[in-house]
Amino acid sequence: MESNQANPSILCSPEGSQRTLYPYVTGTSVVALKYKDGILMAADMGGSYGSTLRYKSVERMKPIGKHSLLGASGEISDFQELLKYLDELVLYDNMWDDGNSLGPKEIHNYLTRVMYNRRNKFNPLWNSLVLGGVKNGEKYLGMVSMIGVNFEDNHVATGFGNHLARPILRDEWREDLSFEEGVKLLEKCMRVLLYRDRSAVNKLQIAKITGEGITISQPYSLKTFWGFSAFQNPTAGAEGSW
Amino acid sequence: MTKQHANWSPYDNNGGSVVAIAGADYCVIAADTRMSTGYSILTRGYSKISKLADKAFMASSGFQADVKALQKHLTAKHLIYQHQHNKQMSCPAMAQLLSNTLYYKRFFPYYAFNVLGGLDTEGKGCVFTYDAVGSYERVGYSAQGSGSTLIMPFLDNQLKSPSPLLLPAVDAVTPLSEGEAIDLVKTVFASATERDIYTGDRLEIYVLNAHGTHHEYMELRKD
Amino acid sequence: MFRNQYDTDVTTWSPAGRLFQVEYAMEAVKQGSAAIGLRSKTHVVLACVNKANSELSSHQKKIFKVDDHIGVAIAGLTADGRVLSRYMRSECINYNYTYESPLPVGRLVVQLADKAQVCTQRSWKRPYGVGLLVGGLDESGAHLYYNCPSGNYFEYQAFAIGSRSQAAKTYLERRFQSFTDSTREDLIKDALIATRETLQGEKLRSSICTVAVMGVGEAFHILDQDNVQKLIDAFEIVGQDEAPAAEPDAAVPAEQGAPAEGGAGAGADAGAAPEVDVAPMDI
Numbered sequence: 001m002e003s004n005q006a007n008p009s010i011l012c013s014p015e016g017s018q019r020t021l022y023p024y025v026t027g028t029s030v031v032a033l034k035y036k037d038g039i040l041m042a043a044d045m046g047g048s049y050g051s052t053l054r055y056k057s058v059e060r061m062k063p064i065g066k067h068s069l070l071g072a073s074g075e076i077s078d079f080q081e082l083l084k085y086l087d088e089l090v091l092y093d094n095m096w097d098d099g100n101s102l103g104p105k106e107i108h109n110y111l112t113r114v115m116y117n118r119r120n121k122f123n124p125l126w127n128s129l130v131l132g133g134v135k136n137g138e139k140y141l142g143m144v145s146m147i148g149v150n151f152e153d154n155h156v157a158t159g160f161g162n163h164l165a166r167p168i169l170r171d172e173w174r175e176d177l178s179f180e181e182g183v184k185l186l187e188k189c190m191r192v193l194l195y196r197d198r199s200a201v202n203k204l205q206i207a208k209i210t211g212e213g214i215t216i217s218q219p220y221s222l223k224t225f226w227g228f229s230a231f232q233n234p235t236a237g238a239e240g241s242w
Numbered sequence: 243m244t245k246q247h248a249n250w251s252p253y254d255n256n257g258g259s260v261v262a263i264a265g266a267d268y269c270v271i272a273a274d275t276r277m278s279t280g281y282s283i284l285t286r287g288y289s290k291i292s293k294l295a296d297k298a299f300m301a302s303s304g305f306q307a308d309v310k311a312l313q314k315h316l317t318a319k320h321l322i323y324q325h326q327h328n329k330q331m332s333c334p335a336m337a338q339l340l341s342n343t344l345y346y347k348r349f350f351p352y353y354a355f356n357v358l359g360g361l362d363t364e365g366k367g368c369v370f371t372y373d374a375v376g377s378y379e380r381v382g383y384s385a386q387g388s389g390s391t392l393i394m395p396f397l398d399n400q401l402k403s404p405s406p407l408l409l410p411a412v413d414a415v416t417p418l419s420e421g422e423a424i425d426l427v428k429t430v431f432a433s434a435t436e437r438d439i440y441t442g443d444r445l446e447i448y449v450l451n452a453h454g455t456h457h458e459y460m461e462l463r464k465d
Numbered sequence: 466m467f468r469n470q471y472d473t474d475v476t477t478w479s480p481a482g483r484l485f486q487v488e489y490a491m492e493a494v495k496q497g498s499a500a501i502g503l504r505s506k507t508h509v510v511l512a513c514v515n516k517a518n519s520e521l522s523s524h525q526k527k528i529f530k531v532d533d534h535i536g537v538a539i540a541g542l543t544a545d546g547r548v549l550s551r552y553m554r555s556e557c558i559n560y561n562y563t564y565e566s567p568l569p570v571g572r573l574v575v576q577l578a579d580k581a582q583v584c585t586q587r588s589w590k591r592p593y594g595v596g597l598l599v600g601g602l603d604e605s606g607a608h609l610y611y612n613c614p615s616g617n618y619f620e621y622q623a624f625a626i627g628s629r630s631q632a633a634k635t636y637l638e639r640r641f642q643s644f645t646d647s648t649r650e651d652l653i654k655d656a657l658i659a660t661r662e663t664l665q666g667e668k669l670r671s672s673i674c675t676v677a678v679m680g681v682g683e684a685f686h687i688l689d690q691d692n693v694q695k696l697i698d699a700f701e702i703v704g705q706d707e708a709p710a711a712e713p714d715a716a717v718p719a720e721q722g723a724p725a726e727g728g729a730g731a732g733a734d735a736g737a738a739p740e741v742d743v744a745p746m747d748i
Binding site: 096100101109 | 565566572
Binding site: 122 | 250251252253254256277279282284285287288305306307310311350
């Protein structure tokens with residue numbers, strides 16, 4: 001077994017180190033839920049450089065093999081690096097060509113080990129990951145955090161989504177949600193996030209995974225309504241502010 | 243660019259309370275199923291109890307990723323033990339293994355607070371309670387985790403276990419019947435849920451006795 | 466006197482394109498007591514003959530659990546078999562740790578074969594002197610593989626290795642077409658009969674054989690001796706009385722017909738025909 005002794009000095013001396021101590025370009029929330037036939041997942045396409053909206057067409061949901069779909073928030077470069085590892089993993093899995101394949105449960109567990117091992121080396125991948133999938137008629141939806149915290153649930157959301165989207169999901173989610181209802185529910189969540197999360201952008205994708213396969217939608221926008229009086233005159237009722 | 247973010251930490255506290263009570267011929271192991279981070283709930287249905295052997299169950303709170311790693315490590319060790327010895331590990335043996343495993347990471351600890359409950363080789367209930375770095379003790383009952391400060395004094399009061407300072411030593415197992423112990427566990431969790439925000443949602447209970455293992459749930463407050 | 470110039474180390478080729486040391490290792494497999502495996506769509510049964518080396522000793526374990534879904538039966542050097550089983554166990558545990566799912570049988574078998582292959586290409590190593598029948602289940606169904614010291618591996622419906630395994634193979638060859646749809650009980654029965662075939666007239670008793678089963682919803686386990694004896698009695702598998710005229714001893718070196726013929730044309734030149742009843746290498 002490798003040594004797990006921490007070296008506290010690496011925590012305080014970032015000079016010359018090759019570790020992610022803070023993220024550069026980040027994506028915001030991912031929201032996902034189980035529905036009647038599989039999993040639906042939504043994420044917007046913004047890539048923020050601090051508070052600057054630096055990229056506007058970042059794909060944050062990707063298929064992993066035939067049975068899994070991965071969504072990520074957090075450091076975009078770490079996510080794209082992770083995709084390279086996963087593509088290699090899935091390629092080697094396919095090369096066996098023996099009728100066995102890694103399902104969403106296996107990929108989720110693998111990701112958990114990767115994230116946890118990196119945190120043990122004080123060199124985390126700066127992401128929150130959402131993994132959804134269907135294999136042999138079995139739906140799977142789980143999450144992994146930057147430091148390896150992981151769980152499964154009927155609906156999950158990263159970042160702001162955990163604060164703003166999950167209360168809605170807890171209220172309205174059902175096991176037998178149809179595709180249309182599922183998309184409508186996700187759009188409701190994404191609209192709230194768009195209004196309230198400053199780094200969210202109005203350009204998003206919705207991905208679907210079922211026993212039939214994976215489809216990721218073209219980017220599109222949500223209809224918004226900014227005509228509320230509080231939006232028209234935000235300083236009313238806040239005397240003395242700007 | 244100056245750092246404007248909080249320093250990264252390899253640890254988190256995902257909360258939760260765990261309790262175990264040993265009787266003369268049974269053991270009750272219980273934990274809530276809430277998992278939190280900060281003021282947010284991550285999920286309401288995460289089991290903190292892991293079956294390590296037929297007669298050894300571990301309930302753990304603390305940092306979920308560490309807890310999971312610890313559970314997987316012990317499960318793997320137990321598999322090897324079974325291959326080598328052709329039997330299940332006893333609860334006291336598992337207790338020592340858990341202690342060694344925790345101490346092995348003394349200088350980068352598993353942030354895990356465990357109680358191990360089960361039956362010993364005589365079929366008597368046993369509970370072992372730990373700190374994060376492996377010091378442990380066999381007791382008659384114990385509570386760990388975010389609600390332990392609320393639960394432990396209540397158990398002390400209700401169970402009136404003989405003092406460990408008594409000489410000659412008096413057996414620590416509780417005088418309660420199995421049914422009474424289960425009721426007590428339900429009460430302490432319902433109470434802890436009232437004041438501890440990290441405890442709630444659902445209570446998972448395992449009962450071990452000569453007949454085998456029994457598993458049940460009780461709903462808790464979800465706020 | 467004849468002396469082979471090309472067999473002093475593993476890595477030396479003979480002009481005929483053979484590696485004698487590897488072939489000798491495969492001879493060791495033939496000298497071990499027999500091991501048998503067969504599978505249906507849903508179950509795999511492994512069986513073996515247990516021979517004590519002396520009146521004073523007990524026999525050695527020849528069937529090992531690797532994981533809930535994989536088991537092996539070995540013939541040849543038991544010590545090598547144990548080392549390889551331990552390797553397989555640890556591979557299963559590691560895979561399970563990473564993916565929380567069972568390691569596919571075929572993949573473990575390839576890893577095992579690659580490990581054996583290395584020993585045929587390093588001057589300071591020795592090939593493993595053991596043949597392994599690896600049985601298991603995964604999402605592609607039930608599997609039975611034979612791994613041999615040369616690093617070759619083959620998948621089978623049913624197979625037998627070890628001393629006098631030809632008799633068992635003859636029996637299995639006659640019957641294998643029905644195995645796919647066999648019930649668990651029929652599979653065990655066929656395993657016991659095939660085991661008896663290798664005994665050459667000696668009475669089949671639970672004390673000289675081991676049977677293990679794994680299947681869909683049934684984790685690998687070795688049947689206990691009482692149950693095996695009950696099955697033997699129930700199936701009325703007794704001595705030679707109704708033995709289906711299998712050709713005697715002479716069958717042993719005539720193994721070539723089967724596709725198991727490893728490495729190069731497995732040599733029948735390894736001195737005299739192997740001792741039939743004792744297993745001198747099986748210590």
